[in-house]
Amino acid sequence: MTGKKANGSCNVAKNTSNDSDNENRNVYYAMEKPTYAYDDIKAIADYLMERTPVRPKIGIICGSGLNSLADSITNTQSFDYENIPNFPVSTVEGHVGRMIFGYLENMPVMAMQGRFHYYEGYPLAKCSMPVRVMKLMGVQYLMATNAAGGLNPKYKVGDIMIMRDHINMMGFAGNSPLQGPNDPRFGPRFPPMTNAYNAHLISVAHKMAKEMGISHEVHEGVYTCLGGPNYETVAELKMLRILGVDAVGMSTVHEVITARHCDMTVFAFSLITNIGALEYDSSEDEANHEEVVMVGKSRQSICGQLMCRVIKEIAKECQTK
Numbered sequence: 001m002t003g004k005k006a007n008g009s010c011n012v013a014k015n016t017s018n019d020s021d022n023e024n025r026n027v028y029y030a031m032e033k034p035t036y037a038y039d040d041i042k043a044i045a046d047y048l049m050e051r052t053p054v055r056p057k058i059g060i061i062c063g064s065g066l067n068s069l070a071d072s073i074t075n076t077q078s079f080d081y082e083n084i085p086n087f088p089v090s091t092v093e094g095h096v097g098r099m100i101f102g103y104l105e106n107m108p109v110m111a112m113q114g115r116f117h118y119y120e121g122y123p124l125a126k127c128s129m130p131v132r133v134m135k136l137m138g139v140q141y142l143m144a145t146n147a148a149g150g151l152n153p154k155y156k157v158g159d160i161m162i163m164r165d166h167i168n169m170m171g172f173a174g175n176s177p178l179q180g181p182n183d184p185r186f187g188p189r190f191p192p193m194t195n196a197y198n199a200h201l202i203s204v205a206h207k208m209a210k211e212m213g214i215s216h217e218v219h220e221g222v223y224t225c226l227g228g229p230n231y232e233t234v235a236e237l238k239m240l241r242i243l244g245v246d247a248v249g250m251s252t253v254h255e256v257i258t259a260r261h262c263d264m265t266v267f268a269f270s271l272i273t274n275i276g277a278l279e280y281d282s283s284e285d286e287a288n289h290e291e292v293v294m295v296g297k298s299r300q301s302i303c304g305q306l307m308c309r310v311i312k313e314i315a316k317e318c319q320t321k
């Protein structure tokens with residue numbers, strides 16, 4: 001693999017592929033927004049596998065202010081995104097920009113401390129490309145978290161919403177991480193999304209929340225991702241609420257679509273960092289990123305504990321299989 005270009009853009013990997021790969025590659029690079037071909041992603045996975053003995057089964061993505069979810073990982077190796085060839089870089093405050101390998105509850109894991117967002121200028125396929133790196137490294141479970149604005153009137157700042165489903169608003173506008181030629185080595189052209197979020201892991205999370213005594217602040221709901229970076233108008237939030245959205249953010253949906261496309265089991269939750277103002281004279285403060293990161297930091301211990309307990313259950317279940 002050749003070295004990194006500015007802004008994480010893709011270099012063409014050494015040509016070891018067959019004719020149909022080359023045809024695909026030509027289409028990829030002819031696209032207005034170039035994305036990553038299979039070999040480019042494989043090269044990133046190989047680069048990491050040559051440098052860590054960990055063969056992760058679980059991939060974790062830490063949301064805004066939630067970097068310390070990865071702090072409990074033991075026997076770690078970490079890689080700054082800027083040192084991974086052809087990897088994008090994190091540009092958002094509250095996203096460290098580091099990939100960590102190690103063990104959580106005896107499970108081999110890899111964790112992203114920082115993700116990529118559409119508003120940073122990355123196409124959706126690039127935002128979710130690390131999920132495919134995870135897949136090629138052996139990851140079977142994607143555990144994603146995010147910071148989100150609460151729309152369900154029952155939600156309070158600091159609550160957790162386990163994602164039951166999502167509404168892919170960006171997909172309604174014709175924007176998908178799976179746009180462009182489909183590579184069947186990752187998954188089918190038309191993947192279903194009926195059971196995007198694993199029902200068993202959702203029930204495990206509720207059970208864990210009960211054991212932790214936090215059930216009253218843990219909900220289950222529907223998330224949507226908008227492009228950002230601006231927060232929503234009152235009219236937009238009212239519309240989202242009518243559509244059945246419980247929490248709104250700027251990430252995760254494209255990661256989940258990419259993960260389900262390649263048949264990963266998905267568990268995700270949102271930390272409610274602010275309440276969406278549904279009236280112009282609302283007493284709620286206007287949304288701002290400082291508050292989002294601050295609430296993330298103040299709740300990261302609870303979020304981390306919930307995540308660890310769900311992973312512990314997965315570890316137990318893997319042992320008995």
Ligand SMILES: O=P(O)(O)O[C@@H]1C[C@H](O)[C@@H](CO)O1
Pocket residue numbers: 062063064092115117145146147148228249250251252288289292
């Ligand atoms: O990466 P996540 O989805 O946790 O971050 C949310 C969405 C924006 O990046 C940011 C807005 O404050 O928080």
Ligand SMILES: Nc1nc2[nH]cnc2c(=O)[nH]1
Pocket residue numbers: 147148149150226228230231232248249250273274276287292
């Ligand atoms: N779109 C959006 N993203 C968020 N991330 C954290 N809070 C919010 C919010 O209110 N809206």
